[in-house]
Each structure stands twice: as structure tokens, then as C-alpha cells.
Amino acid sequence: MTNIKDIGEQGLLERLQRFCPPEIIGDDAAVLVTEPTQCLVVTTDMLVDGVHFSDITTSPEDAGWRATAANLSDLAAMGATPLGITVGLGLPGDLSVSWVESLYQGMTECLQQYHTPIVGGDIVRSPITSLSITAFGQVYPNRIIRRSTAQVGDAIVVTGVHGASHAGLQLLLDPKIGKDLTTEEKNALIKAHQRPQPRLDVLPHLWKIFASQLPIPVSGMDSSDGLADAVLQICRASGVGAVLESAQIPRPKAFDHWLTEEQALKYALYGGEDFELVLCLPPDLANTLVQSLDQGAVIIGSITSDSNVSLLHQNVKIPDQVLTLSQGFQHFSQ
Amino acid sequence: MTNIKDIGEQGLLERLQRFCPPEIIGDDAAVLVTEPTQCLVVTTDMLVDGVHFSDITTSPEDAGWRATAANLSDLAAMGATPLGITVGLGLPGDLSVSWVESLYQGMTECLQQYHTPIVGGDIVRSPITSLSITAFGQVYPNRIIRRSTAQVGDAIVVTGVHGASHAGLQLLLDPKIGKDLTTEEKNALIKAHQRPQPRLDVLPHLWKIFASQLPIPVSGMDSSDGLADAVLQICRASGVGAVLESAQIPRPKAFDHWLTEEQALKYALYGGEDFELVLCLPPDLANTLVQSLDQGAVIIGSITSDSNVSLLHQNVKIPDQVLTLSQGFQHFSQ
Numbered sequence: 223m224t225n226i227k228d229i230g231e232q233g234l235l236e237r238l239q240r241f242c243p244p245e246i247i248g249d250d251a252a253v254l255v256t257e258p259t260q261c262l263v264v265t266t267d268m269l270v271d272g273v274h275f276s277d278i279t280t281s282p283e284d285a286g287w288r289a290t291a292a293n294l295s296d297l298a299a300m301g302a303t304p305l306g307i308t309v310g311l312g313l314p315g316d317l318s319v320s321w322v323e324s325l326y327q328g329m330t331e332c333l334q335q336y337h338t339p340i341v342g343g344d345i346v347r348s349p350i351t352s353l354s355i356t357a358f359g360q361v362y363p364n365r366i367i368r369r370s371t372a373q374v375g376d377a378i379v380v381t382g383v384h385g386a387s388h389a390g391l392q393l394l395l396d397p398k399i400g401k402d403l404t405t406e407e408k409n410a411l412i413k414a415h416q417r418p419q420p421r422l423d424v425l426p427h428l429w430k431i432f433a434s435q436l437p438i439p440v441s442g443m444d445s446s447d448g449l450a451d452a453v454l455q456i457c458r459a460s461g462v463g464a465v466l467e468s469a470q471i472p473r474p475k476a477f478d479h480w481l482t483e484e485q486a487l488k489y490a491l492y493g494g495e496d497f498e499l500v501l502c503l504p505p506d507l508a509n510t511l512v513q514s515l516d517q518g519a520v521i522i523g524s525i526t527s528d529s530n531v532s533l534l535h536q537n538v539k540i541p542d543q544v545l546t547l548s549q550g551f552q553h554f555s556q
Numbered sequence: 557m558t559n560i561k562d563i564g565e566q567g568l569l570e571r572l573q574r575f576c577p578p579e580i581i582g583d584d585a586a587v588l589v590t591e592p593t594q595c596l597v598v599t600t601d602m603l604v605d606g607v608h609f610s611d612i613t614t615s616p617e618d619a620g621w622r623a624t625a626a627n628l629s630d631l632a633a634m635g636a637t638p639l640g641i642t643v644g645l646g647l648p649g650d651l652s653v654s655w656v657e658s659l660y661q662g663m664t665e666c667l668q669q670y671h672t673p674i675v676g677g678d679i680v681r682s683p684i685t686s687l688s689i690t691a692f693g694q695v696y697p698n699r700i701i702r703r704s705t706a707q708v709g710d711a712i713v714v715t716g717v718h719g720a721s722h723a724g725l726q727l728l729l730d731p732k733i734g735k736d737l738t739t740e741e742k743n744a745l746i747k748a749h750q751r752p753q754p755r756l757d758v759l760p761h762l763w764k765i766f767a768s769q770l771p772i773p774v775s776g777m778d779s780s781d782g783l784a785d786a787v788l789q790i791c792r793a794s795g796v797g798a799v800l801e802s803a804q805i806p807r808p809k810a811f812d813h814w815l816t817e818e819q820a821l822k823y824a825l826y827g828g829e830d831f832e833l834v835l836c837l838p839p840d841l842a843n844t845l846v847q848s849l850d851q852g853a854v855i856i857g858s859i860t861s862d863s864n865v866s867l868l869h870q871n872v873k874i875p876d877q878v879l880t881l882s883q884g885f886q887h888f889s890q
Contacts, residue, residue: 248793249703250633250777251599253695258592264675265585266690268644270682299584310602310644310688341598344688348604354644354678354688356600361587369583443584459582 286328312348388493390415620662646682722827724749
């Protein structure tokens with residue numbers, strides 16, 4: 223097995239060049255032509271071995287896919303289409319070259335769906351494997367989706383099921399659980415964790431629905447840190463509240479005969495990493511969007527002038543079910 | 557002393573927000589308005605504690621400055637002016653909050669010289685401190701400076717002295733050396749290491765000289781990995797050779813009474829991290845540029861149809877002084 227220290231940085235770079243467009247590599251920086259009337263959108267993620275990915279649950283291909291999908295999801299959440307990504311890699315010298323090639327393979331598999339290139343990067347020695355991806359995209363100014371513009375009365379749409387990725391992770395960590403699941407169900411949940419899809423496909427639906435209504439009256443973000451977190455962040459940024467109908471929150475069908483209602487709801491609200499979009503828009507147009515998407519998209523609640531996010535159970539407000547960020551993911555406190 | 561784990565990711569993010577423009581933070585990604593007729597230029601660097609910086613030689617302010625300067629230097633080397641940077645940070649929980657604030661202080665001090673904002677980032681838990689910066693800039697298509705377009709007969713200009721940064725690092729690592737230097741000389745060399753200046757100031761000179769000659773007939777890169785590396789990379793990318801006159805390679809004056817000629821030349825050619833520009837352009841215009849810059853800029857040689865880069869000593873070619881990449885910096889082989 224060839225390790226990185228056997229071939230050095232130059233040797234590794236040469237092996238990885240096949241994942242990058244030849245016209246872009248080999249200079250101090252990459253040059254890209256952008257659409258002149260669009261804005262530039264930029265997002266970045268840092269991932270560390272043992273914290274964000276692990277060989278126990280995630281192959282290098284899947285780690286590459288997931289990291290890429292997370293960044294593309296941030297672009298989708300702004301309404302932006304991707305232009306390219308850069309990749310910063312810190313690698314121990316005794317890591318195998320094939321691990322790194324597999325990581326790049328996973329990244330490019332995710333990117334190729336959107337014809338998006340890896341346009342640059344940096345590879346350095348590090349005691350621990352770490353990966354930093356910066357994605358950039360473009361968006362017409364009147365199509366930007368912000369967190370801060372949710373309006374009282376807006377319907378809240380989620381573009382798909384929640385809790386699947388977290389369930390998949392649990393199944394990977396402890397294969398003994400999930401005896402009540404079929405192999406097909408297990409594999410689907412595990413795939414939701416390993417190969418999440420950024421919802422860039424939602425954007426053309428929005429552009430079509432709002433072709434004559436610009437700027438688009440849509441606010442939102444992605445649910446990468448959990449559905450509860452997304453709704454809370456939107457409400458905080460917009461100075462509004464929300465009510466969610468618990469029964470409306472879409473979850474994988476497998477949850478029905480595997481988890482209690484309470485567990486299923488916890489996975490869906492706080493599991494995270496489903497990378498769906500959480501969008502707030504006028505109710506009639508929300509219905510149009512849900513019909514247009516036709517793949518698990520649902521209206522889960524509405525924006526209120528309240529200062530809380532409350533969870534209703536069959537239209538009854540349960541006093542202790544006010545959502546808080548504290549059940550969400552805090553990276554340093556764990 | 558407050559550590560990161562005491563205030564968590566959210567607490568740290570709140571403390572760092574003062575370093576970022578308020579209109580940009582708080583969404584999934586940053587939105588930037590670019591000049592419609594310019595191209596986007598992107599570059600990224602990854603830095604790891606103990607490999608690229610260390611508390612022994614580099615304060616967090618200086619680590620922040622240096623990392624930022626390196627990225628801005630890559631933009632300058634493409635002819636691009638900066639738009640913004642993103643910052644990915646992997647941090648151990650027991651690192652002090654003030655360390656991170658000092659890092660950001662150093663980054664913003666460097667950026668403020670060019671009115672360039674930090675537009676986004678990601679902060680995650682990591683066993684080892686690591687820093688990934690991605691810088692964005694823009695350039696008119698006919699002003700792009702590439703490595704691959706050097707022409708036989710071009711003069712090779714360096715925009716300033718070489719070897720200072722490496723000398724500064726040596727002085728920091730071993731304060732006992734450099735007894736023959738004055739305090740002022742020592743401080744200047746150390747500052748060259750801790751606070752290198754990206755040569756973005758060179759670009760307006762080029763634009764003025766080549767106002768009527770577009771696309772600009774200039775190729776080049778920065779000397780971040782050493783002057784020898786820069787000349788060799790340009791020659792390899794352009795399919796040309798070069799001759800350099802060793803006496804013309806500008807070094808700090810302090811070297812004259814501190815190092816042997818051989819040592820001084822080694823520092824200047826292979827030291828690295830001086831972040832000057834190495835530019836190839838027609839000889840008459842190279843003279844105009846050198847006069848226009850008037851701060852240590854010198855013609856050090858010329859581009860040939862040879863396949864080697866040779867070093868001349870008072871116009872005599874020394875057979876064993878053919879420059880090679882192998883004396884340059886290889887990140888994994890050390």
C-alpha cells in the first residue's frame with residue numbers, strides 16, 4: 223500500500239489532478255467566468271477525522287460526498303447554483319494514497335450531478351486528517367433566499383423527510399439495533415446518512431412559481447443542523463415565531479414500526495444532516511410548491527407573530543413543547 | 557482564562573462577529589456583489605499548528621496575518637484584487653478564546669490594508685489547531701497573470717528582497733545566532749517573517765504601464781515557496797528555461813556582514829515565504845516597471861529557450877548551479 227509520505231506532496235497532487243479540470247489547475251489561483259448580473263455566494267465547512275467523519279461509519283468516498291453535499295446544500299439554501307469548490311486537506315504522512323483518491327472520488331461523484339468542478343486546493347501535512355471545503359455559486363439578486371425575511375402568515379415547507387440521516391448513523395454505530403427493519407429500510411436510512419442529496423433541484427421549481435413575482439417572497443435555510451434548529455434560526459433572524467404541527471413533520475415510513483412517536487419526533491427535529499430545505503412563503507404558493515415538488519415536500523406549520531416556536535399535537539398546543547436550540551447540536555459542548 | 561469549551565461554538569461565533577461585516581454574517585452563505593466584467597479568482601491555503609505555525613515563533617496575531625497575506629499574495633500573483641476571505645477553523649476545546657480573537661485580529665489587520673472583509677467561516681472542534689483560508693478576488697480577463705505564458709527574451713523581475721523571511725525564522729528559532737546583526741536588522745528580518753506584505757501594490761503599476769497594451773504581456777507567480785521554485789514553476793509551465801545572475805538577486809543588506817555569499821544565496825533562492833512577485837515581461841517594459849516600483853525591484857535574469865534554469869556568477873555559467881526543485885520545499889518528505 224502506497225502512503226502519502228512515499229510519494230510526497232507533488233506526487234499526491236499529480237495523482238489528484240485527474241479530478242480537476244486541466245485548464246484550471248497549475249497556477250496560484252483558479253480563474254472562473256461568472257454570469258455578469260449574478261451575485262457571488264460563498265460558503266465554507268471544516269471537517270475533522272473523529273469529529274465529523276470516521277472510518278467506522280463512513281468510507282472515504284462517503285466522507286467526500288457528504289462534505290461536498292453539505293456545502294452545495296448551503297448554496298441551495300441561498301437560492302444559488304454552484305460554480306465550483308476548493309478543497310483544503312490536512313493529511314498524516316502514513317495515510318494511504320488510495321484513501322485520498324477515494325475521498326476525491328466521492329467529492330467528484332456528488333459534484334458531477336451538478337457539473338461542478340473542483341477548481342483548486344491545498345494539501346498539507348497534519349497529525350490528523352482534516353478537510354476544508356469552500357463552495358461558491360451564483361444567484362440573481364432578486365432570487366436570494368435569506369433567513370431574515372420570513373413573514374407572519376407564511377407557510378413553512380420542508381422539502382423532504384427528516385430523521386433519516388440520524389437513524390442511518392445510529393444503525394451504522396450499532397448494527398444490533400433496528401431488528402424490526404427490513405434490509406431495504408436499513409439500507410435506505412444508511413444511504414440517507416452516507417449520500418445525502420443537496421436540494422439544488424428545488425430551485426428551478428421556485429423560479430418557475432415566482433417567475434413574475436420578484437424578488438421572490440421566500441425565506442429559509444437548510445436543515446443541516448436539524449429541523450428544529452432551522453426553524454429557530456429563521457425565526458430568530460426574522461424576529462417572528464412559528465407553530466409546527468408534529469403529525470405533519472415528514473419522517474421515513476420505517477420509523478412507524480421501529481420508533482415510538484416521541485423517538486421519531488426527536489430524530490426528525492434534532493437529528494440533523496438531512497440537508498433538506500426549510501422554506502417560508504405565502505400559503506397559496508406554498509401549496510403550489512408542494513404539488514410541484516411531489517417528493518415528500520410538506521407544509522409543517524406557519525410563521526406567527528409569537529416569540530416562540532411551538533409544537534402542536536393535532537392542533538393542541540402542548541405547553542412544554544416549545545422548541546429550544548439547547549437540544550440542538552453544539553459542537554464544543556459535547 | 558476563558559477556554560473555547562467554556563463558551564461553546566455559538567459563544568465563540570458571537571465573539572468573532574465583530575471581525576466580520578454585520579450585513580454578511582448570519583446566513584447559510586455570504587453574498588457578494590462582483591464587478592460584472594471581471595473574472596472570479598479563488599485560492600485556498602490550509603495551515604496546521606506545529607507544521608505551518610507555532611507559538612514558539614509566531615503569535616496568534618502573526619499566524620493570522622501570515623495566513624491572510626499568503627492568500628492575498630496568490631491573488632496578487634494572478635493580477636487580482638481581493639473581494640473577501642472565508643476562514644475554516646479547527647480548534648481544541650482547551651484553547652483560550654483570546655488566542656482565537658488574536659488570530660482574527662491579525663487576519664483583519666492584514667485585510668484592512670485592502671478594505672477586504674472576512675465574509676464567512678466555520679468553526680469546529682479538532683484535536684489540533686488548523687486554519688483554512690479561501691480568498692476571492694476579481695480581475696479583468698485581459699489583466700490575468702499566468703505562469704504559463706513566459707516568452708523567450710522576457711526579463712525576469714522580482715519585486716523585492718529574498719531570504720529575509722527565512723532569516724527571520726532562523727533568528728526566532730535560535731536567538732543565539734545573528735550576533736553580528738544590529739537590533740534593528742534583527743527586528744526587520746523577524747518582521748519580514750511575521751508580517752509579510754502581499755504585493756497587491758504592484759498591480760496598479762502594471763495596469764498603468766500596460767494601459768494600452770492588452771492583454772498584458774506579463775507572466776509570473778509569487779515566491780511563497782521560494783524564488784528558485786517560482787522561476788522553475790514558471791519555466792515548466794511555459795516550456796522555457798531561464799538564466800539568473802546571482803549577484804542581481806536582491807537580499808537584505810544585513811546578509812552582507814552576517815552570511816557567506818553561499819549561505820545568502822541559498823536563503824534567497826530556497827528560503828521561501830517572501831511573498832514577492834516574480835514577473836516575466838519584455839525587457840524595456842521590465843525596466844519601466846523596476847523604475848516605477850523603486851523599492852528593491854530588480855531584473856534578475858531572463859527567459860531562454862533552454863530547458864534548464866541556470867545560475868550565472870558574474871556572467872559565467874557554473875555547471876553545477878542548475879536550479880532544481882528538489883532543494884525546494886516538499887511538504888511530506890521532510
